[in-house]
Each structure stands twice: as C-alpha cells, then as structure tokens.
Amino acid sequence: MTPSAPSSARIRIGSAPDSWGVWFPDDPRQVPWQRFLDEVAEAGYEWIELGPYGYLPTDPVRLADETRSRGLTVSAGTVFTGLHHGPEVWDRTWAHVADIAELSRAMGAEHLVVIPSFWRDDKTGEVLEDRTLTPAQWRNLTVQTERLGREVRERYGLRIVVHPHADTHIDSEENVTRFLDATDPSLVSLCLDTGHYAYCGGDSVKLIETYGERLGYLHLKQVAPEILAAVVADEIPFGPAVARGVMCEPPGGVPALEPVLAAARALDVDLFAIVEQDMYPCDPDKPLPIARRTRAFLRSCGTPGPGTAV
Numbered sequence: 001m002t003p004s005a006p007s008s009a010r011i012r013i014g015s016a017p018d019s020w021g022v023w024f025p026d027d028p029r030q031v032p033w034q035r036f037l038d039e040v041a042e043a044g045y046e047w048i049e050l051g052p053y054g055y056l057p058t059d060p061v062r063l064a065d066e067t068r069s070r071g072l073t074v075s076a077g078t079v080f081t082g083l084h085h086g087p088e089v090w091d092r093t094w095a096h097v098a099d100i101a102e103l104s105r106a107m108g109a110e111h112l113v114v115i116p117s118f119w120r121d122d123k124t125g126e127v128l129e130d131r132t133l134t135p136a137q138w139r140n141l142t143v144q145t146e147r148l149g150r151e152v153r154e155r156y157g158l159r160i161v162v163h164p165h166a167d168t169h170i171d172s173e174e175n176v177t178r179f180l181d182a183t184d185p186s187l188v189s190l191c192l193d194t195g196h197y198a199y200c201g202g203d204s205v206k207l208i209e210t211y212g213e214r215l216g217y218l219h220l221k222q223v224a225p226e227i228l229a230a231v232v233a234d235e236i237p238f239g240p241a242v243a244r245g246v247m248c249e250p251p252g253g254v255p256a257l258e259p260v261l262a263a264a265r266a267l268d269v270d271l272f273a274i275v276e277q278d279m280y281p282c283d284p285d286k287p288l289p290i291a292r293r294t295r296a297f298l299r300s301c302g303t304p305g306p307g308t309a310v
Contacts, residue, residue: 075272077101078112086137119131163219176197189215203255215269223248275294
C-alpha cells in the first residue's frame with residue numbers, strides 16, 4: 001500500500017457461512033455449501049471463514065479448488081472450547097483444534113477464532129453449568145487460553161482471536177475486560193463481534209479505544225434493540241433469540257457500524273472485518289439479497305470493494 005493510501009484500505013471485508021444461516025456441519029435446514037460459496041462470491045465478498053468444521057470440504061486441495069474458482073480466500077477457521085474446565089479437557093480440545101488449524105493453515109489463513117463454550121444450550125436453552133465462573137475456573141480459562149495461543153502459533157503459525165459471545169462466560173464488558181487484563185497480549189488477541197458485544201450490553205467503540213492493541217479481528221453484526229429488550233426481559237437463550245430475529249440486517253440495528261469502523265481504522269493496523277448475521281434457521285432465498293445490501297452499505301462506510309489493494 002502506498003503512503004498516501006487511506007487507512008480504510010487496511011480493513012478487509014468478508015462474510016461467513018453464519019450469514020447464510022449455517023451453524024452446524026450438517027443440517028437439513030441449511031443451504032448446501034456449494035450454494036453458500038456461489039452466493040457469497042456473487043454478493044461481492046472475496047474473504048470467507050470456514051464456518052463449522054465439516055460444512056465446507058475438509059480436503060484442502062478440493063476446498064482450494066472450490067474457493068479459488070470463485071475468487072474467494074479463507075481468512076480464518078473457528079473452534080469452540082471449554083478451557084475453563086482446566087487441563088483435563090486439554091487433549092480433547094486439542095484434537096478438535098488441530099484439525100481446524102491444519103485446514104486453516106492449508107487455506108492460507110492466519111487466524112483462528114476461538115469461541116468459549118456455552119453455559120446453556122443454544123438450541124434447547126438447557127442450563128449446562130453456572131453462568132458465573134469461580135476464581136479457579138477463571139484461572140483455568142486464562143492459563144489454558146494462553147497455552148492454546150502458544151501451541152497454535154508454534155505448530156501452525158496462526159494467531160488465536162478470542163470471540164466474546166452471548167451465553168458464554170466471556171460476554172459482558174466486565175467479563176471481556178477481565179479476560180483481556182488477565183491474558184498475555186503476545187498470545188491472546190480479541191475477535192470483537194459487534195453484535196454479541198451489544199447483545200451483552202457492551203460498547204464496541206469504547207472497547208476498541210480502550211483495548212485497541214488487543215484487537216486482532218472483527219465480526220460485523222447488529223442487534224435489533226426492541227427484540228433484544230424482550231429477549232433480556234424474558235431471559236431467552238441465544239438460539240431462540242436468533243430465531244426471533246435479534247440479529248438484524250445493517251444498518252437497521254445497533255451498534256452503528258460507521259463509528260466502529262472509524263475506531264478500527266484509527267488503530268492503523270491490518271484487520272479483517274467479517275460480516276456475520278446470525279439467521280439460523282432461515283429461508284434459503286433470504287441470505288443473498290441481505291448479503292448484497294450489506295456489502296453495498298459497508299462500501300458506503302468507506303470499506304474497500306473487490307479488487308482493492310490492502
């Protein structure tokens with residue numbers, strides 16, 4: 001990038017299977033993976049995430065052929081972890097992480113999005129464990145996440161970015177900042193999902209301005225305030241909340257994405273900003289028109305279009 005180029009060119013916009021209603025490796029209510037790849041490219045995106053492991057082909061040669069033929073490149077893989085349970089879950093966790101990290105590296109990605117395990121089931125709402133961690137569990141979470149960051153970097157050359165998420169133990173401003181303060185910046189970075197953070201009462205711009213050096217990745221998402229208010233009042237689990245439409249099409253919700261992107265650009269670092277509008281389950285014809293409109297909206301916010309140098 002030339003010195004005179006605008007810093008907005010340093011934010012690479014992409015999308016993910018999530019924006020096509022994909023939450024699981026195999027589910028009859030989800031669009032086939034070929035349709036997702038066709039439509040995400042048609043909507044004007046060049047970057048994608050892998051989504052749930054096994055939804056897209058796991059053979060790197062085949063997946064590379066499928067993405068390359070559509071002008072797509074992989075930005076990250078995603079893993080779910082329950083590291084607050086301590087060293088006893090490490091082997092099981094690593095077996096899950098290693099396959100996804102290997103595929104992510106083979107696809108040229110540099111990031112691995114790490115999502116903490118849910119304290120209640122995202123489909124049924126069943127409470128699986130206490131929503132508040134004990135001090136010992138917090139120590140397990142931070143120490144084991146640092147270990148994960150070190151192992152993933154050393155073995156696969158990837159950077160982990162931890163994703164605060166509704167119905168997990170890293171959710172609110174209090175818990176996110178506690179986690180960041182307790183982890184090594186050289187090993188653990190943040191994937192800020194603007195929708196999840198707003199869902200849990202956080203201010204994305206404030207977080208970027210306060211912990212900008214920890215920001216390694218963005219998920220762009222909005223929540224519908226009126227639906228969110230009802231979800232919070234009725235203590236609705238995340239899965240049913242999504243089915244109600246709590247995650248909405250930009251720019252119709254909160255937070256406003258223009259100031260979020262402006263705060264991110266002010267950091268003057270390379271960032272991926274991946275659109276993720278949770279819509280599981282959804283009509284198969286619903287995602288593409290939304291994806292087109294969202295990409296056009298983000299261009300109006302100053303983000304680069306296809307073919308722009310970054």
